[in-house]
Amino acid sequence: MERVAVGIDIGGTNIEVGVVDKQGNILLSFRWKTQDFPKAEDFVAQLSQAMEKLLANNEWRIIGIGIGAPTANYYTGAIEYAPNMPWQGIIPLQRMTYEATGIPTKLTNDANAVAHGELVFGAGREMKHFSVITLGTGLGSGIVVDGRVLYGHHGLAGEFGHVQVDPRGRQCSCGRRGCLETYVSIRGIELTYRELGGDRQLNPRDIYLLAQQGDRVAVETYKRTAQILGNKLADLVHLYDPEAIFLYGGVANAHPLIIPEAQAEMERQLLKAFRGKVKILPSQLLDKKGAVLGAAALIWEDEK
């Protein structure tokens, strides 16, 4: 029997499940609609059935289940007040999953899951200090320090989306003004495009395609986004001193436009001692199911 881990990426729209071997190959994957599970108990029951099926033909031994989910806390094993999920309040998903399946389970938030994935299956094979920035609806981060994902005292470390770019800046949904994710995220890019006079309701992917064709407003939108990101990455470098910074998530697919401008601005804003030392790169998991791999990495990293 081959030993495998199950990685699960829970989002507001879809739940992706993958069977992942020790080398990071996804041997099998499938997807459910999050809305099909009005309660977390419904999801856990369905998952338990699926695990039984996976084990039925005696081909695999599942050594653990790793789960990445929004606002999940690694220390408590609970999803805590996820804003875009049908499951409300505090959901002790780690314990529920273990009790239903009998399989050891770990839980972390979605950005940290990608950092675990990068650590086990990507850049972490050669680096001990790096940061992963996830660019999607919001901006998340997973920080690797001395070869381990940083969780801090309350399990909440790495909220890079909520460092302040400008005290008089855009209103953030968190209540603060000028948070980085109000500029560098899907919503931030869309707003910048409209502020610059873009005349349609386009998403970042459309704007990226326009920019590739040389559209002036689209090019300027990505330039400003990348400059703001690069400026705040200088703060991140000053604080964590990583070897490299990796970009992940839907918006990161525009990395050919984002990275050169962000890198140049970061260099301008860095202390001299740091200049020329820290590279911004696309995540090595960018073209893969990184969140599923990352969730599975929660299990495999114990064997490294």
Added chain:
Amino acid sequence: MERVAVGIDIGGTNIEVGVVDKQGNILLSFRWKTQDFPKAEDFVAQLSQAMEKLLANNEWRIIGIGIGAPTANYYTGAIEYAPNMPWQGIIPLQRMTYEATGIPTKLTNDANAVAHGELVFGAGREMKHFSVITLGTGLGSGIVVDGRVLYGHHGLAGEFGHVQVDPRGRQCSCGRRGCLETYVSIRGIELTYRELGGDRQLNPRDIYLLAQQGDRVAVETYKRTAQILGNKLADLVHLYDPEAIFLYGGVANAHPLIIPEAQAEMERQLLKAFRGKVKILPSQLLDKKGAVLGAAALIWEDEK
């Protein structure tokens, strides 16, 4: 023979030396003028003689020498281009000291030394995640993560003085605009006092005394300083998720005026999940020779 460590705090004006026991008691201390040593070799020769004298009466066994110095790199053991020192360029002080004395030597920068001290002799006895902010001519920081001082990939982590408060803010000597230390430091406080109409060239200690007497401009100076600090400490909490933040250094003696305002502003700027969880406190080494204790802690921490 009692086992002791020697802690040395090298500054632009003075070099403080202390003999420190395992409990953090300073058994003996003395001070040299930095300017009396035009070259680092002169200092090392003097230190070597002093160590021989300390050992002469067979009372102590020196298990190690710890040194804190500006722009010192923990990984390389060198002072690198210190701006306010007579010794220019790259000084491999760790190796020089070991070769002259035969005693194992460690070197780190001044802010990180205080963090090592807090870790070994102060708050670290009960906490694994905390940050130390040193408020002096500039603003430095030492970050403790999982019970260890964070150095990052190049040994440069924790430059909290150079996170950006405002992209249109004060010009920093590092070249960037709006760095935190242009506001929250001796020079920053003096400038704020003058900008608010303070009519004399006072230092932060004088301004603090005036503020205690109710002087309006002095009170407002500390209020603004504390608010800017509190705002950026929210960024620090979002990134590192510490259990507490400790203030150290000359300016931190004004903590009765700084901490309540900084704590209130930090709470306003924090994500909801962090509110009410992270305390700003005076360093437990504030009234002691914290930099000497911290340098000695570099040696003692290997025995914890």
